[in-house]
Amino acid sequence: MSDVTSDYKKQEKRTRICGNIRNGIVYFFLCLWALIVLFPFYWMVLTSVKSYGSYNAEYIPKFFTLSPTLQNYVDAFTTVSLGRYLWNTLFFTVVTTAIMLVVITLAAFAFARLNFAGKDLIFTLFLSLMMIPNELVVITNFTTITNLDLRNTFTGLILPSVTSVFYIYLLRENFAQIPDELYYAAKVDGTSDLRYLRKVMVPICKPTLITIVILKVIECWNSYVWPRLITDDPDYYLVSNGIQEIRENGFGRENIPAMMAAVVVISVPLVVLFLVFRKKVMAGVARGGTKG
Amino acid sequence: MEKQNLKAWLYLLPAFLFLGAFMIYPLIDVFVYSFEEGYNSASQTFYGVGMYNYSYVLHDPYFLQALKNTFILVIITVPVSTGLALLISAALSSIKPLRDLFQTIFFLPYVTNTLAVGLVFMILFKKTPYSDGLINLLIQFFGGSSVDFIDGPYWAKMFVLCFYTIWIVMPFKILILTSALASVNPMYYNAARVDGTSRFRMFTKITLPMISPMVFYLIITGFIGAFKAYSDAVALFGTNLNAAEMNTIVGYVYDMLYGDSGGYPSYASAAAILLFAIVLTITCINLLVSKKHVHYV
Amino acid sequence: MKIVLQHLTKKFPARGPVRGRKNREDVIAVNDFDFEIPDGKLIGLLGPSGCGKSTALNLICGLLKPTDGKIFFGEDDVTGLPPENRGVGMVFQNYALYPHLTVEKNIQFPLENLKGADKLSKEEMNKRVLEAAKLVQIDHLLERKPNELSGGQQQRVAIARALVKLPKVLLLDEPLSNLDARLRLQTREEIRRIQQETQITTIFVTHDQDEAMSISDMIVVMKDGIVQQIGKPQNVYDDPVNLFVAKFLGTPPINVFSGEVKNEQLYIGSEAVLSTPGVADQPVHVGIRPEGFVLKEDGPLSCDLVRLEVMGRDVSIVSTHEKSQNVTIRSIIDADEGRSLPTGKVHFALKPAKVFLFCTDTEERIRF
Numbered sequence: 001m002s003d004v005t006s007d008y009k010k011q012e013k014r015t016r017i018c019g020n021i022r023n024g025i026v027y028f029f030l031c032l033w034a035l036i037v038l039f040p041f042y043w044m045v046l047t048s049v050k051s052y053g054s055y056n057a058e059y060i061p062k063f064f065t066l067s068p069t070l071q072n073y074v075d076a077f078t079t080v081s082l083g084r085y086l087w088n089t090l091f092f093t094v095v096t097t098a099i100m101l102v103v104i105t106l107a108a109f110a111f112a113r114l115n116f117a118g119k120d121l122i123f124t125l126f127l128s129l130m131m132i133p134n135e136l137v138v139i140t141n142f143t144t145i146t147n148l149d150l151r152n153t154f155t156g157l158i159l160p161s162v163t164s165v166f167y168i169y170l171l172r173e174n175f176a177q178i179p180d181e182l183y184y185a186a187k188v189d190g191t192s193d194l195r196y197l198r199k200v201m202v203p204i205c206k207p208t209l210i211t212i213v214i215l216k217v218i219e220c221w222n223s224y225v226w227p228r229l230i231t232d233d234p235d236y237y238l239v240s241n242g243i244q245e246i247r248e249n250g251f252g253r254e255n256i257p258a259m260m261a262a263v264v265v266i267s268v269p270l271v272v273l274f275l276v277f278r279k280k281v282m283a284g285v286a287r288g289g290t291k292g
Numbered sequence: 293m294e295k296q297n298l299k300a301w302l303y304l305l306p307a308f309l310f311l312g313a314f315m316i317y318p319l320i321d322v323f324v325y326s327f328e329e330g331y332n333s334a335s336q337t338f339y340g341v342g343m344y345n346y347s348y349v350l351h352d353p354y355f356l357q358a359l360k361n362t363f364i365l366v367i368i369t370v371p372v373s374t375g376l377a378l379l380i381s382a383a384l385s386s387i388k389p390l391r392d393l394f395q396t397i398f399f400l401p402y403v404t405n406t407l408a409v410g411l412v413f414m415i416l417f418k419k420t421p422y423s424d425g426l427i428n429l430l431i432q433f434f435g436g437s438s439v440d441f442i443d444g445p446y447w448a449k450m451f452v453l454c455f456y457t458i459w460i461v462m463p464f465k466i467l468i469l470t471s472a473l474a475s476v477n478p479m480y481y482n483a484a485r486v487d488g489t490s491r492f493r494m495f496t497k498i499t500l501p502m503i504s505p506m507v508f509y510l511i512i513t514g515f516i517g518a519f520k521a522y523s524d525a526v527a528l529f530g531t532n533l534n535a536a537e538m539n540t541i542v543g544y545v546y547d548m549l550y551g552d553s554g555g556y557p558s559y560a561s562a563a564a565i566l567l568f569a570i571v572l573t574i575t576c577i578n579l580l581v582s583k584k585h586v587h588y589v
Numbered sequence: 590m591k592i593v594l595q596h597l598t599k600k601f602p603a604r605g606p607v608r609g610r611k612n613r614e615d616v617i618a619v620n621d622f623d624f625e626i627p628d629g630k631l632i633g634l635l636g637p638s639g640c641g642k643s644t645a646l647n648l649i650c651g652l653l654k655p656t657d658g659k660i661f662f663g664e665d666d667v668t669g670l671p672p673e674n675r676g677v678g679m680v681f682q683n684y685a686l687y688p689h690l691t692v693e694k695n696i697q698f699p700l701e702n703l704k705g706a707d708k709l710s711k712e713e714m715n716k717r718v719l720e721a722a723k724l725v726q727i728d729h730l731l732e733r734k735p736n737e738l739s740g741g742q743q744q745r746v747a748i749a750r751a752l753v754k755l756p757k758v759l760l761l762d763e764p765l766s767n768l769d770a771r772l773r774l775q776t777r778e779e780i781r782r783i784q785q786e787t788q789i790t791t792i793f794v795t796h797d798q799d800e801a802m803s804i805s806d807m808i809v810v811m812k813d814g815i816v817q818q819i820g821k822p823q824n825v826y827d828d829p830v831n832l833f834v835a836k837f838l839g840t841p842p843i844n845v846f847s848g849e850v851k852n853e854q855l856y857i858g859s860e861a862v863l864s865t866p867g868v869a870d871q872p873v874h875v876g877i878r879p880e881g882f883v884l885k886e887d888g889p890l891s892c893d894l895v896r897l898e899v900m901g902r903d904v905s906i907v908s909t910h911e912k913s914q915n916v917t918i919r920s921i922i923d924a925d926e927g928r929s930l931p932t933g934k935v936h937f938a939l940k941p942a943k944v945f946l947f948c949t950d951t952e953e954r955i956r957f
Binding site: 282 | 300301306308313314318321322379380384390398399400401402404405406413416420422423426429459467471516520522530546550557560561565567568571
Binding site: 477479480482483484485486487488489490493497498501502504587 | 650651652671672673674677678679681682683685687688689690698699701702703750754
């Protein structure tokens, strides 16, 4: 064995050790962030099963509990109208998403498939609307809805959020990829436009529609500002306002475990939805998400 | 193909109705509002046209506080979250086992209700008569002195706000950056390895330039998003943000519009337009800077 | 730098059950390579796609770790060394030029990696970059970005980048596959020239036998991860060890017949076409190079003429025979001989040196 070879042996060893150390650091770092992400979730679940008495007795909070209780969940549904908030949010989400799908599908179809005077100009103007931040228009919308006497109604909650320029754009791009031949073939067979849209275009573009539904559902479930402006009657609160209401006027006393139970109940639907459709949600957000 | 004008307009009608009523009309109206002096929302009358609303807003200490808060928030959270997301994505891309699990966990904050989870952060950081809160106990454990992060000194509150904002915006950034990293052809890394390039140099000289369009996209959306911060602050400090000295520009707009201090749509409009101007300016600066540093191939 | 491979083996774990195959077996991409590559030569690793030649190249450069066996550069065992410590230059199939850097920065990139005592000053770097660029004749393109270059120019940049750090070994992975036919001819001459000027031990991988034959000092013919034959291109062509090698080398390809040896005579169909002293009676594959046929009135091998292709100096005779394993037989003869050709049947005599016999079971060569 020559000198150089033993030198190479050293290099070989060094490379391996460096690799191991690097891997260790990488995993440590990832675990640390995972801990930061997961800890609040753990903490809310943990706190939600501690009893009111034992929570307040812990000066140094315990990291586990031996006597879990579901009383807080019962409180969350009975003392405050959490069920009502959940139902409101569900209703709001479903109706908004459904109306929006119809509106944007029709519009995207017109832009992708039909010929009409000034189409390009209108579409360009349309796209420029994407730059308008919500904060600019919310002021007048608030006045409009108030003047129409639609405060504290679902109509008032839903109306301003049933269109989205961005989603129309996303869908139109997808529609435009469908070959023209399909349309002409359908025309020859005497298919009406609406039927063609329903039976051919919508099924082909289902992945995009699913993406849009996912994004819209997340948006609806978490929406806070508009509902806060437009509702002051707890009967029409969505979960975000509900939780704010619970925080401020709550259970008659500072009942953190019950509050956490409400937080868990509010968080579970979306988390479950995400875990079930993990791939679809992440792909959808990567394609058209914001928040950040 | 012959034109189908009537039919096309029928299809577009619903979208245009909604957009017209809730986007185009308000867009014009907000400018009108912002120049109407002394607007009274009860009688819907005003007595003058001019720049007074802007001047009022710019001299309002609450607005200046909100402006300061927002700028601090932007300046801290955008670089920190983008940098951290870059590190985490790079780490994620370099491992195989457990990658899916980590990715799933890291994405969780995206699907949570900002208001709800904010409460958890609040109780973790809050100091109450019953308990100093977990974070303070940790600080004490390491020998520091506890501080009330929710009702205490300004910098402590700002820290929690930044921390929570970063926690919320990370999933999106990690997601975008991991897919950007995955799209870099591995042959470049092989070539660099054969040439004896160190890991660090590989990252700065090859990976970063190649994903620079995506990083830049994240920086722009990050700036825009951070300037619009509001609900994270509400989640942590409650609706009375002015009292907590933690208001943001968007928060100021809403407070002017509604609530205890509300009823001034003119001031709200002026503030919203100022915000829009700031965001537009920053975005333009970003675009100019990016010309030099982003490699579009 | 001499390169020695000792029992070099690379297995890839099977990836999930493949449809139609029940048991998952490891894929052996490189199986027991055991040969020596002499210093300063140009070696062609040749084989059909998927035969493991790129894997072999990646083992030598260190991007892959062998499952078994050793690699020596000169006297030094480099088996466990990462690529950066091996002093190899590599040209990738798609060139792997960094798209955001200019040609100059691309070539300079490996030099900037040098640390410690090897660290170069700016002037030295510029000098080296210019030398390398001149060697491959792209010194007028230094300011361009890779996407402003043609395929051939990109290839040259990639070679310059591999050469600039004065590697002990230069590796090229399918260097010509992305070029069009005309550029391919030109570039392979170029590679030959550069190799001869620099005298760097060079290994290149290709599936194109023409390419390998024309510029290599030595070729290594591979199939399914196993080395079939190593030698000078002409020797391998003239003396293939098995049917695969015989078929793989040569354009037009070798003609294969089903034949039989009886009483030391080779029969194709009912005709005795050649005497094969010392070969036992058995059925055989008969490989005859296109240039192994001689037109002869009373030649023993009679074929049905299909057409003549006159190509200036040579004439290519396309014919059929019932015992031929190819659809047609292609034979090349001098243009003078082919002029007065009968229609219908053609008769050939054979040149013994151009006729190879192979065992029908093992496809190994039977010498006579």
